[in-house]
Amino acid sequence: xxxxxxxxxxxxxxxxxxxxxxxxxxxxxxxxxxxxxxxxxxxxxxxxxxxxxxxxxxxxxxxxxxxxxxxxxxxxxxxxxxxxxxxxxxxxxxxxxxxxxxxxxxxxxxxxxxxxxxxxxxxxxxxxxxxxxxxxxxxxxxxxxxxxxxxxxxxxxxxxxxxxxxxxxxxxxxxxxxxxxxxxxxxxxxxxxxxxxxxxxxxxxxxxxxxxxxxxxxxxxxxxxxxxxxxxxxxxxxxxxxxxxxxxxxxxxxxxxxxxxxxxxxxxxxxxxxxxxxxxxxxxxxxxxxxxxxxxxxxxxxxxxxxxxxxxxxxxxxxxxxxxxxxxxxxxxxxxxxxxxxxxxxxxxxxxxxxxxxxxxxxxxxx
Numbered sequence: 001x002x003x004x005x006x007x008x009x010x011x012x013x014x015x016x017x018x019x020x021x022x023x024x025x026x027x028x029x030x031x032x033x034x035x036x037x038x039x040x041x042x043x044x045x046x047x048x049x050x051x052x053x054x055x056x057x058x059x060x061x062x063x064x065x066x067x068x069x070x071x072x073x074x075x076x077x078x079x080x081x082x083x084x085x086x087x088x089x090x091x092x093x094x095x096x097x098x099x100x101x102x103x104x105x106x107x108x109x110x111x112x113x114x115x116x117x118x119x120x121x122x123x124x125x126x127x128x129x130x131x132x133x134x135x136x137x138x139x140x141x142x143x144x145x146x147x148x149x150x151x152x153x154x155x156x157x158x159x160x161x162x163x164x165x166x167x168x169x170x171x172x173x174x175x176x177x178x179x180x181x182x183x184x185x186x187x188x189x190x191x192x193x194x195x196x197x198x199x200x201x202x203x204x205x206x207x208x209x210x211x212x213x214x215x216x217x218x219x220x221x222x223x224x225x226x227x228x229x230x231x232x233x234x235x236x237x238x239x240x241x242x243x244x245x246x247x248x249x250x251x252x253x254x255x256x257x258x259x260x261x262x263x264x265x266x267x268x269x270x271x272x273x274x275x276x277x278x279x280x281x282x283x284x285x286x287x288x289x290x291x292x293x294x295x296x297x298x299x300x301x302x303x304x305x306x307x308x309x310x311x312x313x314x315x316x317x318x319x320x321x322x323x324x325x326x327x328x329x330x331x332x333x334x335x336x337x338x339x340x341x342x343x344x345x346x347x348x349x350x351x352x353x354x355x356x357x358x359x360x361x362x363x364x365x366x367x
Contacts, residue, residue, distance in 0.1 A: 001029050001030070001082075001083035001084060001364070002029070002030045002031075002032060002080070002081065002082045002083050003024055003029050003030065003031050003032070003082060003083065003084050003085075003086065003364065004031075004032045004033075004034055004077070004080065004082035004084075004085040004086065005017060005021065005031060005032070005033050005034065005049075005086045005088075006034040006035065006054075006073070006085060006086065006087050006088065006092040006096050007034075007035045007088045007089055007092060008035065008036070008056055008088075008089045008091060008092065009035055009036060009038055009040075010033065010035045010036065010037060010038045010039075010040040010041040010043075010044055010051075011038055011039075011040045012035070012088070012089070013033050013035055013040070013044060014040040014043050014044055014047075015040070016170045016280065017088075017170075018047065019173060019353055019357060020356065020357050020360055021033075021047060021049065022047070023357045023360075023361060024360075024361070024364070025048060027361060027364075029364070030050065031048070031049045031050070032049065032050040032051070032052060032080055032082060033049040033050070033051050033052070034051075034052045034054055034073075034076060034080075035053075035054060035056070036053065036054060036055065036056050037053045041053075050080075052076050052080060054069070054072055054073060054076060055068075055069070055072065056069055056091055056092075066091070066095055069091060069095045070095040070098050070099050071099075073092075073095060073096050073099040073100075074099040074102060074103065077099055077100060077103050077105060078103055082105060083105075083106075083367075084105070084106050084107070084108065084140075084364055084367045085100050085105055085106070085107040085108070086107070086108050086109075086110070086360070087100075087107055087108070087109045087110065087139075088109075088110045088112055089112055090128070093109045093110075093111065093132075093135065093136075094131045094132060094135045095135075097109060097135040097136070097138050097139055098134075098135055098138075100138070101135075101137075101138040106139075106140045106367045107138065107139045107140065108139060108140055108141045108142075108143070108360070108363055108364070108367070109136070109139045109141070109142045109143065110142075110143045110145075110167070111142065111143065111144050111145065111149055111153070111277065112145060112170075112277040113145060113149065113275065113276050113277025113278075113299060114149055114152065114275060114277075114298075129156055129158065132153070132156075132158045133156075133157070133158050136153075136158050136159050136163075139163065140163070140363075140367055141163055141164070141165065141363050142159050142163055142164050142165075143164075143165055143166070143167045143359075144164065144165075144166050144167070144277075145166070145167055145168075145169045145170075145276075145277035145278040145299065146166070146169075146276075146277060146278055146298050146299050146302050147166060147302075148298035148299075149277065149298060150164060150166055165359065167355070167356050167359060168278065168350050168351040168352070168355055168356065169277060169278025169279070169280065169283055169299075169351060169356075170278070170280055170283070170353070170356060171283070171351055171352060171353030171354070171355055171356035171357070172280075172283040172284060172286070172287045172347055172351050172352070172353055173287075173353050174287055174347060174348060174352055174353070176260075177260065177263075177283075177284050177287035177288045177347075178287070178288065178289075179288055179289030179340065179341075179344055180260075180264040180288070180289075182264065182265055182266070182267065183264075183265055188219060188220055188221040189219070189220040189221070189267045189268075189329050190220065190221040190222075190223060190265060190266045190267050190268075191210075191220060191221070191222050191223065191266065191267070191268050191269075191270050191293075191325060191328075192223045192224075192225065192262060192263065192266035192268070192269050192270065193206050193223070193224050193225070193226075193269070193270045193271060193272075194225045194226055194259055194262070194263070194269065194271075194281040194284070194285075195225075195226045195271060195273070195279075195281060196226050196227050196229055196232075197224075197226050197227065197228045197229060197235065197236040197241065198229055198232050198234045198235050198236060199234040199235075199236065200234055200273065200274045200275070201271070201272075201273045201274075202271065202272025202273050202274060202295060202315075202316070202321075203224070203236055204236075204318075205272045205316060205317070205318040205321050206222075206224070206250075206270060206272055206318075206321070207244055207249055207250060208318035208322075209272075209318045209319075209321040209322035209325055210222045210249055210250060210322075211249060212318065212319070212322040213322055213325060213326060213329075214249070216326070218326065218329060220329055221251065222249070222250045222251065223250065223251045223253055223262070223266065224241075224244075224250045224251065224252050224253065225252075225253040225254070225255070225256065225259065225262055226255065227255050228241060259281075259284060260284075260288070263284060263285055263288045263290060264288060266290060267290075267291070267328075267336070268290065268291050268292065268293060268310075268325070268328045269281065269282065269285035269290050269291075269292050269293075270292070270293045270294070270321075270325065271292070271293075271294045271295070271300060272293075272294065272295050272313065272315075272321050273294070273295055273297065273299070273300060274295070274297065274315055274316065275297050275298055275299060276297065276298065276299025276300055277299050278299050278302060278303065278351075279294075279299055279300060279303070282294060282300060282303040282304065283303065283347060283351050285343065286303055286309065286343040286344065286346055286347040286351070287343075287344065287347035287348075287351070288343075288344075289340040289341060289343055289344040290340055290343055291309060291310050291328060291331075291336055291339035291340055291343065292304050292309060292310035292311075292343065293310055293311050293312075293313065293321070293324045293325055293328055294310065294312060294313070295312065295313055295314070295315045295321075296312035296313065296314065296315070297315050300312070302350075303346065303351070305342070305346070308339070308342050309339050309340075309342035309343040309345075309346055310328075310339060310343070311324040311327055311328060312324070
């Protein structure tokens with residue numbers, strides 16, 4: 001069959017869906033990647049994907065742009081004629097599904113997490129729910145990445161029980177992310193946060209917690225790795241990041257194509273996010289055998305079991321985050337090692353990427 005994979009960036013397809021695409025190739029399918037063009041588009045083509053460019057602004061709600069997106073996707077789908085479409089992220093899930101339904105093309109959707117619009121009950125969240133209700137009458141199957149999001153959609157009457165399933169996030173490649181002993185030359189206890197730099201990931205709380213810990217004289221290293229996204233409505237500016245680094249609060253590491261060396265050289269991975277689907281950075285950390293400090297919110301608390309493979313802190317609470325990071329710093333080395341081993345077990349037992357791939361392969365076969 002010809003299968004379309006639709007996402008808000010080519011980067012996202014390449015980094016999170018490559019192994020699924022390879023599995024679809026092995027099944028004899030053709031894959032069309034549909035996403036905005038970026039530096040990862042050429043890599044998708046090199047993999048063997050056909051590619052269709054779509055203009056998509058993932059950062060806000062503009063009715064005119066969103067209608068235009070529906071029409072643009074309709075035109076692409078009509079020309080490409082896929083047999084089934086895999087939608088990910090909010091705009092493809094909604095507007096791509098509208099376009100697919102007009103052409104009677106079956107779609108399989110993936111709710112990768114409830115984003116900023118759902119964090120506050122306001123007009124934007126009401127509009128988003130209304131759009132989901134309209135769009136989600138049509139997919140053959142809707143995947144969720146945690147039970148909390150699934151239950152929210154059921155209680156809001158957006159989906160029906162017979163069209164849903166829960167995945168372990170995007171899953172993790174257990175053979176690529178493996179426990180490696182930290183380089184002995186890297187002596188200070190190192191905390192690492194890996195995330196796109198937007199407020200909803202708890203970046204500011206991380207910085208405020210670091211200030212508190214430094215005021216106590218904690219001899220630790222604090223690192224921040226991820227893309228600056230100033231165009232995002234909740235993005236953190238380059239100027240602010242520069243101020244943090246100049247003041248010696250945090251080491252900003254920029255971006256990378258391979259996070260593994262940074263994770264391996266850390267002692268603890270931190271993610272004080274406000275809400276997640278199932279965060280890839282925590283799956284990478286768990287599979288790499290690292291203890292974790294994260295917020296006790298959907299998405300994070302299905303990767304971290306408190307006092308087993310890490311510590312859970314309260315959302316938007318830099319004081320509690322600082323306490324949990326301090327607790328981690330003073331945890332004895334044998335217990336830290338045990339926490340890391342538990343992280344790896346959780347990754348192996350719950351989040352193996354092959355679980356995700358198998359479910360998609362079976363879903364495509366059934367369509």
